[in-house]
Amino acid sequence: MTALYDRNSQARPNASPIPSGVPQKLSVVSPGVTSSEPVLAWLEQVLQERFGLPLLLERDGPERLYLRHAEAPGHILFDRLQPGFYLAGVDLPHCQWEATEEGFDAPLDLPLPAPGAASLPRPLVEPAAGGLTIHYDILGLTYWMLSRVEEVDAQVLDRHCRFPASASHAGRHGYLERPVVDEWLAVLGQVIRRQWPQAQLRQHEFTLRPSHDVDRPSRYGFARDVKLARVMLGDALLHRRPQALLVGPWVRLCTRRRLHPLDPLNTFDWLMDVSERHGLTSAFYFICGRTDPRKDADYEPEHPAMRHLMRRIHERGHEVGLHPSYHTFRNPKELANEAERLRRVCAEEGIEQAQWGGRMHYLRWQMPLTLQGYEQAGLDYDTTLSYAEAPGFRCGTCFDYPAFDPVKGEPLALRIRPLIAMEASVISPLYLGLGTGEEAFKRFSMLKARCRAVGGTFTLLWHNSELTTSAQRELYERVLSD
Ligand SMILES: [Zn+2]
Structure with a gap:
């Protein structure tokens, strides 16, 4: 790869303003002809x-x-x-x-x-x-x-x-x-x-896009024996929910053809209900590979309960997408394999979509390697780009745009759909730590208002697994209604 960038350079007076490999002489563009750069x-x-x-x-x-x-x-x-x-x-x-x-x-x-x-x-x-x-x-x-x-x-x-x-x-x-x-x-x-006073500028309408990374679709359904015991004991003792000792084994036993209604992480129908009440479409991104056993999911997309979930999402008019596993951000081949796996499962379930997109697990991203992974995978869009530690406008925009590889100096057949806020970035003590009360609501609301002010899209990530308390659900609904 040609080094286009000199890491040690400070803005040199004679630095080229355009990547190398691009003609730097004056390019005369005739009207109606797209620029050659x-x-x-x-x-x-x-x-x-x-x-x-x-x-x-x-x-x-x-x-x-x-x-x-x-x-x-x-x-x-x-x-x-x-x-x-x-x-x-x-x-x-x-x-x-x-x-x-x-x-x-x-x-x-x-x-x-x-x-x-x-x-x-x-x-x-x-x-x-x-x-x-x-x-x-x-x-x-x-x-x-x-x-x-x-x-x-x-x-x-x-x-x-x-x-x-x-x-x-x-x-x-x-x-x-x-x-x-x-x-x-x-x-x-x-x-x-x-x-050009005669020019009619396009007007853009504000939209809201709720999306959900499916890291843990079930609390007890897919866990193996030791892990299941650990999760149940944790729930019973640490979270003071003794019923977990009964619900856990029961849910584990019953999670065969579908997720169990008593499973606390099975919030999918609730999420779709809320979206539908607001006239919105939710996107659910599924993990389809295991590049790190400790950080990736404990389910397989081929499990009958997962197939049923994807079918249900599709039947209700919502979207199914890919959540590429932990190490795929630097592994384009594996990212492509996981995309293929999702498309195969979906094809078997009769799920057809006009476009397929995804979001990287843990919001991991390496520019431009991850872009290349998406392109190899033939995905239409990515919606990773936000920072985990703080919400906001990592790309400076809340509009979708065509991706560009800044190293090769080439456009890609991929759209970037910037993520504006992940629930954990605002709520979790690991990040802003605003909790689920008024302060958190105000932060979401401010970001949403800014997207609205420029006629863009407020893309929100809220994990299905972060809706187990009434405070979480209340906050989520307030953010959507605001
Ligand atoms: Zn994830």
């Missing part, structure tokens, strides 16, 4: 999806980028490109921009974080010959955030080998809870309307 062609697609307009990008040397409308004259010029957005291992500066002071609407009514700029000129947007000029690299920011450039060759990893929020630029500069790309694209939308 993969990064620019990909950015054009992102803009097309966001604004619904035929927008074209044309590079003018290393410092300047033109945004043109295929059917209208004039341009928007970005005249301060940040080369560091295209390099891993660069510590970018950060400042803020007061949109309202310059006559723009800020979607969250807050100053916009501006990664990559130590300071910004005023005014930020100025008329110039033939159009408007923006003195901030909004598109470089978009590329940098969406393709997760800063995670390539990351040196700081947590105990699950995950790139932690605390090492991220957003975590260090305090804007992880901001959909920074969406906020800046909202500003760009306003500049587009100023430049």
Whole structure:
């Protein structure tokens, strides 16, 4: 693999703003023709999806980028490109921009974080010959955030080998809870309307996507003898539920063709009921392999009770997906095998879906190896990207977008569906530790409101196994209803 990134480089004055292997000379793009640079062609697609307009990008040397409308004259010029957005291992500066002071609407009514700029000129947007000029690299920011450039060759990893929020630029500069790309694209939308007043920008409607990683579908149903005894004794003694000593063996005995209704982790029908009451569709991601016996599931997807569960999810109009096992984030071949296994079981059960997606177990992710695993597996989307330790906008957006490999410099046939919050990130003492009360609700509610403010999607992960108490269920319902 060609090293595209020099980990030790600081933003060198002559650093190339585009990955190598890409022609760096001025590319003249005729209207209606997609840019020949993969990064620019990909950015054009992102803009097309966001604004619904035929927008074209044309590079003018290393410092300047033109945004043109295929059917209208004039341009928007970005005249301060940040080369560091295209390099891993660069510590970018950060400042803020007061949109309202310059006559723009800020979607969250807050100053916009501006990664990559130590300071910004005023005014930020100025008329110039033939159009408007923006003195901030909004598109470089978009590329940098969406393709997760800063995670390539990351040196700081947590105990699950995950790139932690605390090492991220957003975590260090305090804007992880901001959909920074969406906020800046909202500003760009306003500049587009100023430049091309006739243009009809696409409007996006807020959506909510509940999803559920099926790590433990049953408390007692699949456990082997010693483990079963341990779980039951723990429930009886530590959790003060003596009935576990009776329920456990009974559930174990009866979990043959379906999960038992008395099983405390069998919350699937309840989850589907709640989603249906809110007019939502739930996605359930199943583990289909065992790359770490201690961290992966104790069930097999071929078990009749699991087949029955998947069938039931499908019959009720919800979604079945893959939860790739613990070590697959660095093992594309195994990830592909697990996807194949899920599709085979589903085919045998008559489960047909227009698309198949998944989320990595433990939210493990290595850029870009995990992306390659998804591509090899032929999956349509991934919805892993959030940090376990803190909820928010790891990719700076709450919109789906086409994946891009920042090392190969190529787009992939895969969609990224950023995860905004996992229940444990907010509730668990391992992470924010806000519990299941008012404080936790407020945090979920704030994140959801921010997704709504930019017309995006609030993707929520709530494990079926984290709904055993009435406080947990109440909080979940409040978050959905809010
Ligand atoms: Zn999991």
